[in-house]
Amino acid sequence: MTTAHAQPAIDAIREQLRQAGQEHLLTFVDQITPEQRSALLAQIASLDLRSLPGLIERYVRASSDAAKGSSAKIEPVPYFAADHTSKDRGWDREAYARKGRELIGAGKIAAFTVAGGQGSRLGYDGPKGCYPGGAVTGKPLFACLADWILAAQERYRPATGSIPWYIMTSPLNHEATVAFFKANGYFGLKSTDVMFFPQGVMPSLDLKTGRVLLSQKHEVALNPDGHGGSLKALYTSGAIDDMAKRGVEHISYTQIDNPLVRVIDPAFIGLHAASPQSSGEMSSKMVAKSDPGEKVGVLCKVNGRVGVIEYSDLPAELAQARDADGGLTYSAGSIAVHMIGVEFVRRLNAGAGGAGGGFTLPFHRAEKKVPFVDLSTGQRVEPTSNNAVKLEAFVFDALPMAARSIVLETQRLDEFAPIKNATGSDSPASCAEIQTRRAARWLGGAGCRVPYKNCGAVDAVIEISPRTAMDAGEMRAGGAGAAKVPAAIPSGAKVVI
Numbered sequence: 001m002t003t004a005h006a007q008p009a010i011d012a013i014r015e016q017l018r019q020a021g022q023e024h025l026l027t028f029v030d031q032i033t034p035e036q037r038s039a040l041l042a043q044i045a046s047l048d049l050r051s052l053p054g055l056i057e058r059y060v061r062a063s064s065d066a067a068k069g070s071s072a073k074i075e076p077v078p079y080f081a082a083d084h085t086s087k088d089r090g091w092d093r094e095a096y097a098r099k100g101r102e103l104i105g106a107g108k109i110a111a112f113t114v115a116g117g118q119g120s121r122l123g124y125d126g127p128k129g130c131y132p133g134g135a136v137t138g139k140p141l142f143a144c145l146a147d148w149i150l151a152a153q154e155r156y157r158p159a160t161g162s163i164p165w166y167i168m169t170s171p172l173n174h175e176a177t178v179a180f181f182k183a184n185g186y187f188g189l190k191s192t193d194v195m196f197f198p199q200g201v202m203p204s205l206d207l208k209t210g211r212v213l214l215s216q217k218h219e220v221a222l223n224p225d226g227h228g229g230s231l232k233a234l235y236t237s238g239a240i241d242d243m244a245k246r247g248v249e250h251i252s253y254t255q256i257d258n259p260l261v262r263v264i265d266p267a268f269i270g271l272h273a274a275s276p277q278s279s280g281e282m283s284s285k286m287v288a289k290s291d292p293g294e295k296v297g298v299l300c301k302v303n304g305r306v307g308v309i310e311y312s313d314l315p316a317e318l319a320q321a322r323d324a325d326g327g328l329t330y331s332a333g334s335i336a337v338h339m340i341g342v343e344f345v346r347r348l349n350a351g352a353g354g355a356g357g358g359f360t361l362p363f364h365r366a367e368k369k370v371p372f373v374d375l376s377t378g379q380r381v382e383p384t385s386n387n388a389v390k391l392e393a394f395v396f397d398a399l400p401m402a403a404r405s406i407v408l409e410t411q412r413l414d415e416f417a418p419i420k421n422a423t424g425s426d427s428p429a430s431c432a433e434i435q436t437r438r439a440a441r442w443l444g445g446a447g448c449r450v451p452y453k454n455c456g457a458v459d460a461v462i463e464i465s466p467r468t469a470m471d472a473g474e475m476r477a478g479g480a481g482a483a484k485v486p487a488a489i490p491s492g493a494k495v496v497i
């Protein structure tokens with residue numbers, strides 16, 4: 001039974017739901033406890049019901065996607081080459097790295113990691129940052145990134161020792177994430193330098209009808225609103241104000257699932273903040289695509305502006321096109337690493353209604369399996385095929401909003417080994433293999449004898465902590481601290497350096 005004093009609230013919400021075509025969300029309202037009812041009503045009240053019919057029409061009924069069907073003019077993107085000494089594409093890496101180190105040293109740079117995803121492909125039941133990332137240590141992905149920040153603090157901010165780290169969670173994994181950091185002593189960072197905030201959510205929609213799904217009789221099925229939700233959440237959470245208070249001017253954006261990511265990279269920071277080709281608003285890193293079919297978004301010029309085209313949206317003739325030297329014309333694979341100006345985030349949000357909060361990037365639709373309650377039986381169903389549409393925003397859709405945006409090429413082996421899938425490519429196994437190959441190359445360059453199998457694979461598993469060496473040059477110089485480079489690695493060994 002519904003209590004008398006709760007009735008008006010339910011009636012008002014029922015009417016709003018009716019107008020949005022979502023009245024079914026109250027199907028079980030008389031079968032749930034008063035606490036569950038309050039939670040359900042609060043959840044429904046937090047949904048943007050007015051925008052729902054339009055979203056359902058567009059993304060479920062018409063199956064359209066923000067990026068699809070565009071007749072945009074697409075051109076290859078200019079970029080700063082990984083080989084800064086190359087004849088045609090040379091640039092002064094050291095000058096930009098110096099500028100970057102100055103900005104880090106002056107406290108103007110924050111690290112920012114998006115960690116609100118659900119990791120459904122990996123099939124890991126917890127925040128992905130808790131998943132083992134170190135090839136030998138098995139240290140969690142959060143610890144891999146924390147070690148990079150510690151290494152950067154030791155090198156670039158030895159006086160104050162602090163680079164703030166903002167971590168975006170989702171309402172679904174926020175508490176678990178914060179608890180994990182507490183339990184692990186913030187991985188050696190100061191707790192006051194690590195800030196967490198949850199991103200927004202969107203209701204998951206039934207693939208056939210567009211109706212919002214119930215995950216329980218008393219609970220709406222929600223999904224995080226994509227990494228693009230970060231540009232709104234940074235603002236609405238107060239993170240941007242906190243950054244401004246700390247004097248932070250630029251944000252180094254990374255994902256949680258790549259333990260090799262250079263969380264703070266002086267040369268990239270310097271290019272973003274000081275190159276004449278950059279407006280200091282939003283910059284990107286790329287790696288050369290390994291083959292035309294590689295499933296990564298491609299950085300291109302779209303109608304004269306830098307943007308990312310998803311692999312599935314890049315016309316086949318462009319994906320296959322080659323330059324005179326045989327290289328792919330559209331080779332700039334996005335690795336989802338960006339520099340973002342604090343003022344850029346503020347401008348995007350403030351532009352959308354002054355007080356902020358109204359800003360969103362366009363949504364992309366993804367068909368997924370989402371457990372739901374069958375309205376006719378009241379039973380929870382675990383679907384075996386895709387039954388739902390999730391709406392997610394992608395952070396790279398903000399790139400064209402920057403006046404001038406630069407792209408930096410980097411070596412794949414040095415900084416890109418994502419963990420996305422349980423097996424095969426981009427898996428824990430492929431990630432450990434890349435970590436080992438990178439370590440072998442760095443150690444070999446520093447005079448260490450590395451064992452190889454006949455097939456050419458490294459006959460060992462090797463993990464290098466960024467606190468020892470952040471790049472091959474540091475390793476050649478002997479790594480941080482004494483006697484870090486061994487004379488040889490034994491065959492079959494598991495080694496942490």
Ligand code: UTP
Binds near residue numbers: 118168199254255
């Ligand atoms: P992915 O696109 O790989 O998604 O996220 P995912 O959720 O981790 O994994 P799947 O697709 O369910 O298998 C890339 C990065 O963006 C973050 C993720 O945490 C990861 O760091 N992300 C993704 C968010 O922070 N929020 C989101 O809503 C989606």
